[in-house]
Amino acid sequence: MTMITRNTLLSGLAALLLAFATPLLAHEGEMGQVPDDGSTVEGTPEEIGIHFDGAMRITQFDVVGPQGRVSLEGGPGNDPTEEYHVRPAGSMEAGDYEVRWRGLARDGHMMSGSFRFTVED
Amino acid sequence: MAWLSALAGVDAWMVAMILAAAGFHAGALLAAGAVLFRLAFPDLPDPARRAASRTGAIAAWVAIALVLVQWPLQAGYLGGGNVSAAFDPAMLGMVFDGAQGTRLVLAVSGLLLVQAILLDVRRLPGVGYGLSLGGVLLVMLAFVQVGHTAGEPRVLLGGLLILHLLAAAFWIASLWPLYRLAGQPAADPAAARILERFGRVALLVVGLLVLAGAVLAVLLAGGVTPLFTTAWGQFLLAKVLLVALLLLLAALNKWRLVPAFSRGETTAPRRLRRSIAVEGVLVAAVLGMTAILTGITSPNG
Numbered sequence: 052m053t054m055i056t057r058n059t060l061l062s063g064l065a066a067l068l069l070a071f072a073t074p075l076l077a078h079e080g081e082m083g084q085v086p087d088d089g090s091t092v093e094g095t096p097e098e099i100g101i102h103f104d105g106a107m108r109i110t111q112f113d114v115v116g117p118q119g120r121v122s123l124e125g126g127p128g129n130d131p132t133e134e135y136h137v138r139p140a141g142s143m144e145a146g147d148y149e150v151r152w153r154g155l156a157r158d159g160h161m162m163s164g165s166f167r168f169t170v171e172d
Numbered sequence: 173m174a175w176l177s178a179l180a181g182v183d184a185w186m187v188a189m190i191l192a193a194a195g196f197h198a199g200a201l202l203a204a205g206a207v208l209f210r211l212a213f214p215d216l217p218d219p220a221r222r223a224a225s226r227t228g229a230i231a232a233w234v235a236i237a238l239v240l241v242q243w244p245l246q247a248g249y250l251g252g253g254n255v256s257a258a259f260d261p262a263m264l265g266m267v268f269d270g271a272q273g274t275r276l277v278l279a280v281s282g283l284l285l286v287q288a289i290l291l292d293v294r295r296l297p298g299v300g301y302g303l304s305l306g307g308v309l310l311v312m313l314a315f316v317q318v319g320h321t322a323g324e325p326r327v328l329l330g331g332l333l334i335l336h337l338l339a340a341a342f343w344i345a346s347l348w349p350l351y352r353l354a355g356q357p358a359a360d361p362a363a364a365r366i367l368e369r370f371g372r373v374a375l376l377v378v379g380l381l382v383l384a385g386a387v388l389a390v391l392l393a394g395g396v397t398p399l400f401t402t403a404w405g406q407f408l409l410a411k412v413l414l415v416a417l418l419l420l421l422a423a424l425n426k427w428r429l430v431p432a433f434s435r436g437e438t439t440a441p442r443r444l445r446r447s448i449a450v451e452g453v454l455v456a457a458v459l460g461m462t463a464i465l466t467g468i469t470s471p472n473g
Contacts (some may be wrong), residue, residue, distance in 0.1 A: 108266060110250035129266060153250050159271025159318035160470075161249055 081164055084150070085136065088166035095143040095170065099123070099150060100136030107162070109135045111153040116170070117146035131157070145172045175410075178403035178469050185253035186468060189245050192238050194463035198344070198456070199235025200279060200315075201337065203228045203286045204308040205345025208338065210289060211301065212373055213349075217362050220349040225290050227348050232283040239279045246272060275317040282310030312337055320392050320471055332388045339381035346370060347452050354444040359436030367433060367444075371426035378419065385415075392471040404469035411461040418454045421447055 085100045086092045099114055108129050114121040122140035135152075148170060153163040182190075206228025210221065244258040246267045251257020267273065285307025288300045315337055316322060316330035323329065350370060356363040389408055390396065399405035425447055432440040 110263065110266070111252045113252070129262070153252065155250055155266060155270060157270070158320075158322045159275065160320075161246060 081162075084166045086168040089168070091169040091171055093171050095139050095141075096168075098125075098136045098138050100134065101150075101152060101164070101166075102134045104133070106131035106133055106157060107135070108132075108155045109152060110155060111151070112137060113151050114139070114148055115151065116148040117144055121148070143170050145170050173406070174401065174403035175406040175469075178407075182468055183253055185245070185249055189242070189249060190460075190463045190467045192242050192245055193467055194460045196235050196238040196242060196279075197462060198459050199231040199233075199238060200283065200311050201341040201344050201459075202231035203235060203283055203345075204311045204338075205341030205343070206231070207286055207289050207301075207304045207308050208342045209345045209349065211305075212342070213366060213369070216349065216366065217353070220352045220366075223352045224345065224349040228345065229287045229290050232286050236280055236283050239276055239283075243267060243272075243276060271318045271322060275314045278310050278314035278317065282307045282312075282314060285310065308338075308341075319466060321388070329388065329391065332384045332391075335380055336384040336388060339377045339384070342377050343374070343381065344455055346374075347448055347455065351445055351448045351452075354433065354441050354448060356441065358433050358438060358440045364430075364434040367430045371430055374422060374426070378422065382415070382419075394471070398471065402469070402471070404465060404471045407461060407465040407469055411458055411465060414454055414458045414461060418451060418458070421451050421454070425451075 082102050082104050085098055085102075086096050101109075108131050109127075110129060112123070112126065112135065114123060121143060123137040124140045126137045127135060146169070147167060149165055149167050151163070151165045153161065156162055206224050209224050210216070210228075216224065243264065247260060247263040248254055248258030250267070251260060251263050257263050268276065286304050288303035288307065290300075312334045316326075316333055321329040321333045350367065353363045353366055389399065393399055393402070393405055393408075399409060425444060429440060429444040429447055433444055
């Protein structure tokens, strides 16, 4: 291999790396939570949820607080969705809550996440 | 440290998924690599040829069993990590319905076809190799169905991963037949010739493996900094360290131990075998690290 050919190849490789020097997002990312992660809300929140920048099949969505798992209603099921929101079935006691979710992204990646919020009287 | 936080979230179910993934990767690469090794070295002595083919076939069946085990493990994970979700028809259907299902079908059909290399094809020369090469292609396609390499630009990312995997498969599958060859008395001409030729082929193969892996890593991470700051990057660096150790051993084999074997030094076969065995242990560690890397972390941070 001549020096010129080698330099051309190396320049091409460097150009290729620079062209893609931003993260390539193959699957949906978590864009936000309701209530916001780490926030404090007064009284029972009207809804609890997450949104993504692409369709995601949520397969598990648990809200756990001082009294254990919170009963939820109004969930959209396992259909692919960008907005997943549920309502607490009853009032929520004051305390710290953690939301844990799992889902299947379009590219087959299994994803999971969690966030926390605090309920005040 | 980002990698420690990532490990803190791992439960028993995820450990089972990581082990199944590592086993599947090992089996599928060994099976595909056995075909490539046989093709690259058609003049292998009988025992080494049989060792390569038999290992490939056993590895294919192990990989088939593990990819089938991965299906309920994935369904169970999606349901919160429990046995009832693992056998819930709706959850199993959801997993099969998407990219994971395509991966499963491609992997199983590829691994069945790969075993055509075991056929005695004296009457139909080339048919066994043709079928098994088709199997290798299907297995490689299975690997690019799921994950970040399935994103855009898909042809570039998938192509790089396939190149990386083909080189890794060839290397992994060569270890056992080379270990057998190194057991021959030192200076055995057939064994020495193949060991020396392997050293030359391996230079190209390892170059491809490292180049494709490095470009892929930078493309997926979006630069060099995330390799140090994210859990994915840190696990990847650990993998790179293990691969660097492997390369050192490979260099030792090529430039010290194989020449000693060819010169007929009496301790050479034992030292070469020991070095290849350590390579095998390191390969297992690399595969384990890859399963952790792809199973519990993501280049997105």
